[in-house]
Amino acid sequence: MYPENLKYHSQHTWVKVEGDTAYIGVSEYAQEQLGEVLFVEMPEVGDEIQAGKEFGVVESSKVASDLVAPISGEVLEINEKLEDEPEYVNEAPYEAWIIKIKIAKIEELEDLLGAENYQGVLA
Template sequence: MNFPENLYYSDEHTWVKVDGDTAFIGISDFAQSQLGEILFVEMPELEDEITQGKPFGVVESSKKASDLIAPLSGEVLEVNEKLDDEPEYINEDAYDAWIAKIKISDKGELDNLLSASKYEAGLK
């Protein structure tokens, strides 16, 4: 399993890639492996305000539907439209198949997230 060191991770198996005041959000390699084949991704709407620790979308797989829990709070700037047609792209490359790009509301919330090594250790 792959856990890039340049990302932050949440206990709810989402990842965050920070770029200045914005962040890309997706689900971890561990999450996609547990879900199985991803069939549909319900993404937030543009300009939606998402809140750390609250649902912001749903991933449906061959095994179950799971809420996406926001790792950070912010305004949705963009969603990955490729996932509308190719939701299975998350299975192929969980870290390239981001779900939403947000404008971060509070960078202090990053302190609530985990490094790659701490996230991986928590899975054992």
């Protein structure tokens, strides 16, 4: 349920690193807690996001929840599919990345959790 190749933030976002870029999305746990996702508010391409700070919002049938950046960087791309199909977050949370960033501080990855430690946070 929690892929080993990803890093996790305690605020339920995940990071997939590819070279000096990273994809960021929400965890299986987060999408379960949210319920049916109705809208995903994303930053603009070119925006800077900061680790530990809000970079967007996921609105669901239950609640609106801030997205917390697991690492810092510049937004290179947003997942445009989510504009028309926000429910994709529920269907495939580890494929439905929200943003792709250029990593600003690679050392911030050391502060994130592995899959096993993330599951410990949920217990």
